[in-house]
Amino acid sequence: MTGAHPLLSVRDLTRSYGTRRGCADIAFDLWPGEVMGIVGESGSGKSTLLGCLAGHLVPDAGRVVFDTRAEGPRDVLAMAEPERRMLARTDWAFVHQNPRDGLRMGVSAGGNVGERLMAVGARHYGQIRSQALDWLGRVEIAADRIDDKPRQFSGGMQQRLQIARNLVTGPRLVFMDEPTGGLDVSVQARLLDLLRGLVRQMGLSAVIVTHDLAVVRLLADRLMVMKDGLVVEQGLTDQVLDDPQHPYTQLLVSSVLQA
């Protein structure tokens, strides 16, 4: 881990859909090993922002500078497509809210985990398989399920498989879009536990988009609150959640149901 540059540095990022604002003037730095949460209600521009960062959407303006392994800080948006896609399957990972978007449902669990390895040149079946087994173990999927297809898995298992598939190449930056959405609470808790462990062990940096404040409190070091495509408040997670300054953040924090 270098300490000289932020891993990801975003400036003036703007994306609109016609005259409608997706997100505007977003700026932040993400340092190695740091986890940042982005919260806000539906339509506040969270997913647009994440899409722009991960290269799924083309922003209208702004810069996304990533500290690459080989060449130091580079503007991702100015990269050629092969380079960006290479980055996306080596140093980056993207965990979709719906595992169906992130997995190949017709390919076995082992094949799903192995795909990224094969995409970066692994050509030894035995090694690919043992690495897949290792990762299935880390995300608590039994070894005898390695040849089963994801559609035979429960929702929580599919999500864990998606995480294994993404982390197998040892990325440095993970984008997560509502990783616990649609799962029941006990499954959510185990998934969060797992994610927290992996993030700490591997020293991952992550950007997590969610509307669940409990998730960010557990996972995120820093928090950004979005409304109508703008960042209304950002700071340390505990600070923002315990002492919200902006009226919208206050509303958000006070809206959480107390169990």
Next chain:
Amino acid sequence: MKDYNFAYLDEATKRMIRRAILKAVAVPGYQVPFASREMPMPYGWGTGGVQVTAACLTPEDRLKVIDQGADDTTNAVSIRKFFQRTAGIDVTERTHEATIIQTRHRIPEAPLTEGQILVYQVPIPEPLRFLEPRETETRRMHALEEYGLMHVKLYEDIARNGEIATAYAYPVKVQGRYVMDPSPIPKFDNPKLSDCAALQLFGAGREQRIYALPPHTQVVSLDFDDHPFVAAKAPHACDLCGDAASYLDEVITDDAGGRMFVCSDTDHCATRRASGHAGRLGGSEGAAA
């Protein structure tokens, strides 16, 4: 003969197809789109191959047509007659006499020579089709050389069957660049694709794609380090000509489990028998045929 332009297609169409062929030869393994025409036969019967053959034919050419290696199957006979009638060219069943060979599902056993053209009929030119259904995405994957997915298919084969069970249309990499579907030839024929002296052209009529392997192009079958590619065939010798090294068809001969293995390449088998080779049943049936 007067009722048709030479080789059925009009000259402008042939020129368009030749342009696609030239481009395909210039970029080995790359699928070149072309404006495939309606042919007087249904898709799946070799409309792509027929158009490529028509664009390559000259009045001096001698044409051979094979289907699964055989010169005497319906598809082969029909296409051969088609070009006899519309182009008035000579035809042959001898591999070494032919200047153009249109084939479906086989490469002849006899080595091809410089100056020959082998035209394949291709049903699905896109090797990534069943892994990634979006054509926009597969084209991008070819452009960016993202072929990890092809190995996922082979991985799945091994995981499920203990070996690479893909037996035909086995994916290959051309000259270290494009991954290509060699058309549904048995993987036994894959090694013959590489460093072949003849020009190999692939035509897919319904899919409107032409691709090519210029002579002496390097073609490598994809595999894993610990599961290398094996050119498999039935572990028998031909019952008619006794060849143990040629690709075989299994023929059921009665209702009591009787069967025989015969060369799928009829010309190869006939040539061997004519020069005195005989297999297990070669004495009786070989002499009769």
